[in-house]
Amino acid sequence: MRKLFIIAALLAATGAQAETPRDFLTRFEKEAGGAASAERGARFFNTKQGGEWSCASCHTDKPTQAGRHAKTDKPIAALAPVANAERFTDAAKVDKWFRRNCNDTVNRLCSAQEKADVMAWLLTLK
């Protein structure tokens, strides 16, 4: 019992770092109430959705590579989890960047389905 308590406390303490990219896919699918589509995610990522930029404007259409900020030209580390182990491991960061970048590209917050689709596509990249 005591051991279990310690493990639970440890898990709680490291909670912020405990996520994996798959956890986000699971979370977004649950929120959306349906399965993700990598194909839909690819289309969403690579085409403009009403804003001046698409996701690919900064992350490129091959997010296993580094991108560049469309306006400032600052290098952006690769987004795909296979190329960058730091991506999608911290819920606060993931939520912050989806909020900001969806407002910049879609002019609104993204739906859970859109986020699930993009996650699914990013996870197919090798």
Add this chain to the structure above:
Amino acid sequence: MKRLIPAALLLLAVSAHADNYSLPKHAVFEEECASCHMAFPPQMLHADSWRAMMGDLAHHFGSDASLDEKRRVAITDFLVTHAGGRKTGTTRDASGKPLLRITETARFEKKHREIAPATWKRASIKSPANCTACHARAAAGDYSERSINIPK
């Protein structure tokens, strides 16, 4: 004459130094403000400009740069603490409103008046906000004459 040389050297040293900014360390500032652009020295704007900018991060030069309140306050405090002094010159517009763009401040305009409009538009430069394009050591706060290299 002998005395003039050290005086001239001293002046040179002082004027080179004037284009160096000490970059105070602040982990949250670096993480949040240097993701999309380089970390601009807090000394380049006065406190009221930083306060105005940090008051509307959801509309940050056309991008949503919104932050949670705790981080927003921490970064505002940091910027205000290290904001510009006399050397910075005015960072208000003609009507007295705090300027948000460093590139519109009097000091920036004075320092860059020899740069032709077409130069800013070069693919290798893109924007006057891209300090590093010409000031190779800008990220370290070094804007001195000797580290300038204007790319073709």
